[in-house]
């Protein structure tokens with residue numbers, strides 16, 4: 001049997017292009033005992049994948065050149081050599097960017113989205129949603145009347161961060177790129193305020209949107225957005241450092257002169273900056289996340305948006321675009337219906 005897969009053709013320096021990916025036909029075996037054969041339905045495209053394309057030292061191993069691009073998928077079980085799964089079951093697994101895969105059943109999880117579409121298992125009810133939940137619960141800890149700022153606010157992490165802030169009684173201020181995303185954050189997600197980071201007056205508009213300063217800044221992007229938020233941080237502000245997407249294509253950018261001023265502010269304003277990778281919180285909080293957020297998503301009390309691209313062959317372009325903000329909502333590739 002054959003699977004179609006997208007492999008890493010070469011390592012990019014700077015922004016990746018289509019030449020860094022290649023489609024290959026991969027031979028796969030029938031599943032043995034303890035394995036399942038999966039037909040991929042949805043592939044999640046996530047910013048962390050840019051890191052896997054690089055062999056710079058990181059918290060996770062890089063994808064080898066010629067290896068299948070890493071990624072989580074929602075799949076249908078088509079053959080099973082495990083009593084835990086039967087054909088027709090909907091599961092999630094790290095199959096990578098491909099159409100079919102044989103996986104060890106121990107590395108496959110049943111999907112429970114409480115009646116919400118199964119695609120949400122890769123977004124608001126999956127890893128990105130859990131990242132927002134864990135980062136806010138453990139580090140952000142918003143309180144009533146505080147101001148919480150988050151960028152990439154229309155995306156799966158940022159949109160849930162803001163909604164969790166409002167549920168805690170805090171003011172949510174979103175930062176997003178362009179009018180359509182800003183309108184969505186204000187009108188559909190009902191954030192208290194939104195600022196467009198592409199606006200020429202971004203710095204002063206952000207300052208006006210935060211008249212009492214910033215108590216929690218959930219850092220998703222870095223770059224010029226961090227520069228604008230940093231002076232607004234209040235005494236004892238908390239900064240869950242979740243992602244730095246503005247810097248992924250150019251990790252050394254602007255790092256040279258900032259450190260002394262940053263350290264001085266951390267000391268003078270007693271700031272808490274704490275980096276995290278969501279996996280750190282899985283054991284302690286994943287169950288609680290699903291039980292708390294699942295029913296809220298299914299009953300539309302928590303809102304989310306998906307940006308679905310059709311066909312595995314379109315995954316590289318969609319991924320490349322996401323790194324400069326072309327996605328609008330959780331980016332997914334529909335591999336099969």
Ligand SMILES: NC(=O)c1ccc[n+]([C@@H]2O[C@H](COP(=O)([O-])OP(=O)(O)OC[C@H]3O[C@@H](n4cnc5c(N)ncnc54)[C@H](OP(=O)(O)O)[C@@H]3O)[C@@H](O)[C@H]2O)c1
Pocket residue numbers: 046047048127128131151152153154155156157158175176177178181197220221223225241242243244245246247276277278279322323324325326327328329330331
């Ligand atoms: N620590 C963890 O465990 C963990 C887990 C998941 C995700 N993350 C991180 O969380 C962040 C958000 O992830 P997501 O999946 O929710 O992504 P997303 O919002 O679906 O997509 C990324 C968004 O980042 C914004 N962006 C891209 N380049 C930018 C720039 N130069 N300046 C400002 N904004 C820029 C764009 O939104 P706009 O057009 O609105 O600017 C883009 O749509 C990423 O940094 C990701 O790496 C971390």
